[in-house]
Amino acid sequence: MGKDQACANMPPSPPSKHQLDELIREINQWAITNGLTMYPPKFEANPSSASVSPVTVYPTPIPKKCYDEAVDIQPVFNELYARITQDMAHSDSFLHKETEAMALSDPEFTGRLWSLYLETSKIAANRKQALKLGIFRSDYLIDKKNDNDQIKQVEFNTVSVSFAGLSGKIDRLHTFLNKANKYDIKGPYYNESNMIVSESGFLLSKALAKAVESYKLQQKISASNDPIVAFIVQRNERNVFDQKILELNLLDKFNVKSIRLTFDDVHEKLFIDNETGKLYVKDSKQEIAVVYYRTGYTTTDYTSEKDWEARLFLEKSFAIKAPDLLTQLSGSKKIQQLLTDGNVLDKYTSTSEQKDSLLKTFVKIYPLDDTALGKEGKRLALTDPLKYVLKPQREGGGNNVYKENIPGFLKSIEERHWDAYILMELIEPELNKDNVILRDNKPYNEAIISELGIYGCILFDDKEVLVNEFSGSLLRSKFNTSNEGGVAAGFGCLDSIILY
Structure with missing residues (x-):
């Protein structure tokens, strides 16, 4: 077996304690230098107390055919969920009625979101923003049933998709360790052409900037009065630095300013023009073109009625929402279940090839x-x-x-x-027994499984699609003994991809 072929499938031989200590030191120093960080729990009293994000020491092998399939199908998924969102707005549609029923069965969350949508549907047509921005992530495990590698969708996320910023950081960390001969003193261990470096931090910023540009064209706004993006974030957000990468890219690459607000800030700092419905910052009078939610995806994000009122206030504004209420609701588990029925999928796909390629990813x-x-x-x-x-x-x-x-x-x-x-149905992924997870500066050498996330962005209205793009990738890994996989929730870690 040649070196490149061997390297594609496994990390270097198990390191000695000295070698592992050296790798951990390099990882910590690179991560702090380059912002591969997040806040620890209960950091509020000390905002300078960032720590290195949980990461793997080595990249994880992923079959190239699986990665390519996930990338190629993302625009199809983007358009599928745009069509679902459009259909849900029609009161006589199948999915509208299904979402009504779902709202009754889950009154404390889905029901609340649905009631907010019904409230916004009363707004006069000339006060409604037709454009919608979907910033999505489709998550997969690679199923090993019948000895045939096949991506199988775990879930499709339509709101507050995370780690687009840090994904490229972990990819670059592992690329650095390889190129600098930290894995193997004799030279690079992995073939660099097989290492994926995600540009998701740039590509999600690009989609937000495109939404701002479309808003400006729609409203005939001159360049001298550029509107901004409002990041709506959780209180005491731990994953700030992942989000900051998008903010910095917006400003540095696209000259679009942004503001960070919690639901509390919405009441205190924003107002809506009564005539136009446009959203503004009170102090600066800056117009907000896009409301980008990095909160609002679970009940704990709404701590009081004021939080629900803040969400309704934002949804009633003329700003483009990423996502709006219907787009968020399109990502419900019930919709995911309905789409596994080929007869339902027929209604929202253009060709039998699209339908078949989607069905192949479903369990x-x-x-x-x-x-x-x-x-x-x-x-x-x-x-x-x-x-x-x-x-x-x-x-x-x-x-x-x-x-x-x-x-x-x-x-x-x-x-x-x-x-x-x-x-x-549970997916049966391959175990990786050769990698090492680094969390809180402690190495854990246990078998892991890895979840592949593919980002996609789509800007659309009821008549056309303005943008529909693959927007980068993410790999997260977790101990095989852990059922859950959220990094910020404490279950998993960031990883990178080596194709084979």
Whole structure:
């Protein structure tokens, strides 16, 4: 076996303690120098207390054919979810009615978002912003069933997709370690042409800038009065530096300014012009072209009625939303389940080739309602749960119920609430026993599994698509013993891709 072929499939031989200590030192120094960082829990009293993000020591091998398939299909997914969003706006549509039913089964979150949408639907047509910006991420595991590598979709994220900024950082860290002979003193260990360096931090900024440009053209705004982007963020946000990369790129690459606001700040710092519906910053009178949500994706982001009022206030404005309420709702687990039905998918795809390529990425997903498929889902959940995961309409990690825990969980809640969940077939990815996770400066050498994320951006209205692009990649890994995978939630780490 030649060196390049060997290197594509495995990291260097297990390092000695001295070699690993040297790698850890290099990783920490590179990460701090280049901003591969996040805040630790409870950092509020000391905003200078950033720490190195959890990372792997080595890149992780991913089959090239799987990576290429995920990249190629992303624009198809982008357009699919744009069409779903458009269809949900029609009160007589199938998905409108399905979302109404979903709102009833999950009143504390999906129901609240749906009620906000119904409130915004009362706004006069000339006060409504037609443009919508989808900043998406489709997450996959590579299924090893039948010895055939195949990407299988874990979920499709339509709101607050994270780590686009830090993804390129971890890729560059591993590229540096390889090029600087830190893995192998004899020379680069990996073939650099097989190492993926994501440009997602630039490409998401590019999409936001394109939305600002489209807003300016729509409103005939001169260059001397450039509108800005409002990042709506969580209180005490730990993942600030990932977001800051997008902010800095917006300014440095596209000359677009931005402002960071929590839901609290929305009430204090913004106002809407009564005649036009346009959104402004009170003190500076700066016009806001795009509202970009990095919060608002789960119940804990809404700590009081004031937070829901802030979301409604923003949604009623004329700014382009990334995403608006319907686009966010299109990413619900219920919609994901419905799309596994080829007859449903027929309504939202242009060709049989598109439909078939999408279906190939799906695993079996069951509702837990009173349909025939839902009754089968209930039976499997109670009698054969080891092959499945139970998922609610939530994002952010820590919400799913796995395998043997499913029957007891379902029996602990009233059956009328079961249809707020979907039952999803578990994917069987390959274990990687050769990598090392570095978290809080401690190395962990346990078997890991890796999740491939593909970013995509689409700017659209009811009549046309202005932008539809693949926008970079992300790899996150976690211990095989951990069911959840969120990095910020404490379950996983950032990783990079070496193709083979």
